[in-house]
Amino acid sequence: MERVPILKIGDILLVSIQIDMEDQTALQLQEDLADRIVATGCHGVVIDISALDIVDSFVGRTLASIASISKVLDADTVVVGMRPAVAITLVELGLSLPGIRTALNVELGMELLARQRSEDVDDPFGEDEDDPETPVVPTP
Template sequence: MERVPILKIGSVLLVSIQVDMQDQMALQLQEDLGQRIVDTGAKGVIIDITGLDIVDSFVGRTLSTIASISRVLDAETIVVGMRPAVAITLVELGLSLDGIRTSLNVERGLELLARNAEPETVDDLDFLDEPETTSP
């Protein structure tokens, strides 16, 4: 069975779907992506669907499930490269893609993740240095 490649770019995983997704491939991607998030500690996932001509209800639900799994694993999901025909189909099917943010292309998706990232600094941990107070 063919698998969708998952590339790591810094703290982001990039999935570029270049073939029409069959149900089994979508399920395998869901499993593979969850494992890669755990293995890499990724904070963001970008799914590029530029290559998809059709998104049926199963693939749409799978994308929503991937976003939910990613969120539970502390990673934000952004779908990029959606064609107008795909967007129209999703709306006609009544699929809302809950938990998924969208962007026009990979570059804008990376910018969106960068803006939403919370910088981890030592200043964020200042409360650890506060002296303990005891009451008499």
């Protein structure tokens, strides 16, 4: 089984997916990435998919679950390098990658994560949001 390497650059973990994702590879990547986030304390994950010709629903789900796992471990995820043709196919297939943020390339993705992080640090509990917390209305 092939393994996707995870590269640490500053506060970011960079993953460049170049192989066809199969069940085992995807699960292994999720596990490796979770381990590395915990081991390094990184707050951002950049996933480069510029080598992928096709992003099907399986890859979409894998990306979404990586983003969710990272979020639980206090790391944000950005998917970068999507080819125009891939974006068109995704929309035609009705896949909109919900919950996944994207950027055009690695540099813009890293900027997005840094900006996001500084906003989170300035405002850790989201107190300055316009809308005050909505009170929980018990269902009758």
